[in-house]
Amino acid sequence: AQSVTQLGSHVSVSEGALVLLRCNYSSSVPPYLFWYVQYPNQGLQLLLKYTTGATLVKGINGFEAEFKKSETSFHLTKPSAHMSDAAEYFCAVTPESNQFYFGTGTSLTVIP
Amino acid sequence: DTEVTQTPKHLVMGMTNKKSLKCEQHMGHRAMYWYKQKAKKPPELMFVYSYEKLSINESVPSRFSPECPNSSLLNLHLHALQPEDSALYLCASSQDPGTVSRQFGPGTRLTVL
Numbered sequence: 001a002q003s004v005t006q007l008g009s010h011v012s013v014s015e016g017a018l019v020l021l022r023c024n025y026s027s028s029v030p031p032y033l034f035w036y037v038q039y040p041n042q043g044l045q046l047l048l049k050y051t052t053g054a055t056l057v058k059g060i061n062g063f064e065a066e067f068k069k070s071e072t073s074f075h076l077t078k079p080s081a082h083m084s085d086a087a088e089y090f091c092a093v094t095p096e097s098n099q100f101y102f103g104t105g106t107s108l109t110v111i112p
Numbered sequence: 113d114t115e116v117t118q119t120p121k122h123l124v125m126g127m128t129n130k131k132s133l134k135c136e137q138h139m140g141h142r143a144m145y146w147y148k149q150k151a152k153k154p155p156e157l158m159f160v161y162s163y164e165k166l167s168i169n170e171s172v173p174s175r176f177s178p179e180c181p182n183s184s185l186l187n188l189h190l191h192a193l194q195p196e197d198s199a200l201y202l203c204a205s206s207q208d209p210g211t212v213s214r215q216f217g218p219g220t221r222l223t224v225l
Contacts, residue, residue, distance in 0.1 A: 032212045046215070100214065104153070
């Protein structure tokens with residue numbers, strides 16, 4: 001069975017500080033990995049995804065994530081937080097069966 | 113057109129009402145999905161349509177009835193809902209059932225009184 005763990009349901013950072021949102025997965029085979037962002041009262045927007053190839057993936061809005069197979073992780077980072085980054089972030093995993101498994105989400109607060 | 117659109121944006125209905133949610137995409141995607149999302153929770157899959165045929169029903173109560181009239185449209189018919197059905201209903205699509213990336217619409221915020 002697949003599972004996705006997002007450590008920290010709430011993360012607060014100061015404006016300009018590093019953003020680190022954690023995602024770990026359990027999978028018997030290397031899955032495809034995604035990060036989605038959800039702004040208040042909106043749908044989900046794809047930030048970035050890893051399918052194959054380079055393990056460091058760059059996404060929109062300055063975010064990037066690194067797939068580390070040995071650690072079964074896909075943490076999301078951004079060097080400098082902006083007020084507009086405040087949102088809910090979901091990590092998702094899909095194994096070969098094409099079932100999507102979402103993590104429980106991390107709410108990011110940016111402090112001015 | 114590179115979006116998934118959903119109407120209405122907000123819907124308030126009584127428990128005896130019948131209403132429908134609409135989802136539309138013109139990207140030529142052949143798989144479409146309905147998700148239900150409660151506040152501060154991840155989306156939960158409800159239905160999957162593959163090439164206009166229902167392929168997955170995640171044990172959703174019959175008061176929710178999906179319909180896919182054509183490859184661009186996906187409806188969710190609602191009848192005799194309960195207050196606990198209040199949630200954000202998200203539509204998504206993907207190029208085909210084997211494509212892992214899913215594009216989500218903005219959602220319909222449903223309130224059942």
